[in-house]
Amino acid sequence: MxxxxxxxxxxxxxxxxxxxxxxxxxxxxxLIVRYVKRGHQxxxxxxxxxxxxxxxxxxxxxxxxxxxxxxxxxxxxxxxxAELVRAMFENAAQGAVVFNPxxxxxxxxxxxxxxxxPGHSTDYDAVVRAKTVGTRTVINLSNVKYxxxxxxxxxxxxxxxxxxxxxxxxxxxxxxxxPGVNVPFDSKAAHLAWRSGIxxxxxxxxxxxxxxxxxxxxxxxxxxxx
Numbered sequence: 629m630x631x632x633x634x635x636x637x638x639x640x641x642x643x644x645x646x647x648x649x650x651x652x653x654x655x656x657x658x659l660i661v662r663y664v665k666r667g668h669q670x671x672x673x674x675x676x677x678x679x680x681x682x683x684x685x686x687x688x689x690x691x692x693x694x695x696x697x698x699x700x701x702x703x704x705x706x707x708x709x710a711e712l713v714r715a716m717f718e719n720a721a722q723g724a725v726v727f728n729p730x731x732x733x734x735x736x737x738x739x740x741x742x743x744x745x746p747g748h749s750t751d752y753d754a755v756v757r758a759k760t761v762g763t764r765t766v767i768n769l770s771n772v773k774y775x776x777x778x779x780x781x782x783x784x785x786x787x788x789x790x791x792x793x794x795x796x797x798x799x800x801x802x803x804x805x806x807p808g809v810n811v812p813f814d815s816k817a818a819h820l821a822w823r824s825g826i827x828x829x830x831x832x833x834x835x836x837x838x839x840x841x842x843x844x845x846x847x848x849x850x851x852x853x854x
Contacts, residue, residue, distance in 0.1 A: 629667035635754035637770040638677020645682035673741040673754040676705035699746030710742035729756035751817035769833025775851040794822035827854030
């Protein structure tokens with residue numbers, strides 16, 4: 629059976645600060661539990677999304693300038709989202725969120741992770757966890773269908789990239805890490821994945837039927853990076 633590592637975008641958990649997408653989480657939970665019963669394992673690293681960005685923007689308005697402090701604000705947002713996701717799986721999940729992605733966890737059905745230390749996003753933690761559990765793929769679930777050649781929210785002529793190599797990804801999307809930076813996949817995480825021979829499968833997590841097609845090894849809509 630397979631071990632799946634998921635970088636779950638915080639935008640899927642909480643599309644607006646203070647609001648949780650309960651309907652999505654119920655469906656996501658049902659899908660994951662169904663596959664766990666078939667013997668599969670899931671390590672789910674949860675992002676901060678809108679909650680992290682709103683809190684970080686508020687921190688900046690309070691004249692908090694140190695990057696590490698802004699990072700910690702975002703990390704706590706990821707941890708709050710992760711606690712909610714862990715709790716909804718009840719006994720099927722590990723009893724506590726595992727923050728350190730390098731930490732060995734032994735046997736598990738559902739492992740929930742979150743942000744750990746400043747300097748990168750939860751995408752990086754997901755890549756580290758993939759290395760820890762010995763899988764070569766990270767599934768990035770966000771609120772965007774593909775990786776595009778430019779920001780589709782700003783440019784109507786943005787074109788989807790259905791397959792892109794790590795060198796091409798770095799050329800297009802390399803960006804210095806700052807808390808809340810908006811790129812398809814954190815540059816530090818991308819560099820580690822490239823070095824480690826790990827591919828990233830990027831897709832819209834709201835389309836759970838499409839996500840399930842990937843789990844079944846069928847054709848799916850999304851971008852493969854690597």
